Amino acid sequence: xxxxxxxxxxxxxxxxxxxxxxxxxxxxxxxxxxxxxxxxxxxxxxxxxxxxxxxxxxxxxxxxxxxxxxxxxxxxxxxxxxxxxxxxxxxxxxxxxxxxxxxxxxxxxxxxxxxxxxxxxxxxxxxxxxxxxxxxxxxxxxxxxxxxxxxxxxxxxxxxxxxxxxxxxxxxxxxxxxxxxxxxxxxxxxxxxxxxxxxxxxxxxxxxxxxxxxxxxxxxxxxxxxxx
Numbered sequence: 143x144x145x146x147x148x149x150x151x152x153x154x155x156x157x158x159x160x161x162x163x164x165x166x167x168x169x170x171x172x173x174x175x176x177x178x179x180x181x182x183x184x185x186x187x188x189x190x191x192x193x194x195x196x197x198x199x200x201x202x203x204x205x206x207x208x209x210x211x212x213x214x215x216x217x218x219x220x221x222x223x224x225x226x227x228x229x230x231x232x233x234x235x236x237x238x239x240x241x242x243x244x245x246x247x248x249x250x251x252x253x254x255x256x257x258x259x260x261x262x263x264x265x266x267x268x269x270x271x272x273x274x275x276x277x278x279x280x281x282x283x284x285x286x287x288x289x290x291x292x293x294x295x296x297x298x299x300x301x302x303x304x305x306x307x308x309x310x311x312x313x314x315x316x317x318x319x320x321x322x323x324x325x326x327x328x329x330x331x332x333x334x335x336x337x338x339x340x341x342x343x344x345x346x347x348x349x350x351x352x353x354x355x356x357x358x359x360x361x362x363x364x365x366x367x368x369x370x
Contacts, residue, residue: 143219144268144289144306146350147247148175148257148358149184151265156243157196159265160186160314166197175357176248176350177201179218185287186241187272188318203288204275205230211275211284220271222292222307222332226325231288234271237320241309242270242289246358248350249302256301257358258344266338267314269307269331292332296340310334 150173157165171182178201185199203217217230225231244266246259260266269290274283294305309317313331316322345360 143249143291143302143304144247145218146176146178146255147244147268147306148259149173149177149243150175150245150355151184151243153184153196156184156186156265160194160196160241162186162194162196164193164195164197166195169198170196171198174353175355176353179216183287184243185270185272185285186243186318187238188320190320194318197285199272199285199287201287201289203230203234203271203273204284204286205233206273206275208275210277211286217286217288219291219304220288221304222269222290222328225271225290226328231271234273235324237324238272239317239320239324240270240272240287241314241318242268242287244268244306247306248347248357249298249305249344251301253349255347255350256344257347257360258298258305258339258342259358260341261343266306267309267311269309269317269335292335294339295336297342297344298339301344305339307331308335308338310338 153170182198183201186196188194204211220231226235248255270287272287276283290307291304292307298305
């Protein structure tokens with residue numbers, strides 16, 4: 143599960159890293175240490191013309207055929223193993239895939255939050271799906287997105303049984319290519335992403351309040367005094 147992540151990113155640097163020429167700064171959110179479902183997140187996608195785009199999107203997936211943005215179930219995460227067979231995500235898994243960049247993410251062990259990040263400060267490339275939705279033919283289009291999750295392994299599994307699916311650098315091109323089916327790619331991305339996830343640094347943080355840098359400061363528990 144991933145329902146809160148840090149997006150303290152330089153969008154122009156992100157664009158350079160992914161060879162993106164179209165960076166929609168006007169619609170990208172301001173950097174923050176906490177973004178939650180239904181807020182605006184950065185979405186990297188590739189058009190059928192081969193050009194990549196970085197813009198802001200609504201964090202909770204709405205399939206194009208839905209009559210309303212308010213669904214009966216949550217769509218900020220999609221299970222990797224179920225997405226190719228689920229009506230909500232099936233079409234996007236095949237041809238509308240994205241990268242959701244993050245500087246780190248929070249995961250909870252019961253009510254205790256932990257922060258996961260790359261020790262080098264490199265952005266995380268979380269696998270996502272996207273959809274364009276509008277309520278009527280006269281309404282503007284809204285970009286919506288979800289983050290794919292997978293079974294947690296090693297360190298992350300000590301906190302939660304799910305984790306974001308991370309896309310290795312050498313698999314980004316195929317993942318973003320709308321002409322290549324995403325379903326057959328998922329297993330290889332999971333295997334490659336496990337190595338990235340197991341290498342992440344993580345530590346306990348204080349209860350999540352606000353959006354400032356204190357959110358990612360580690361909690362240091364004092365040892366009780368001993369008389370002996």
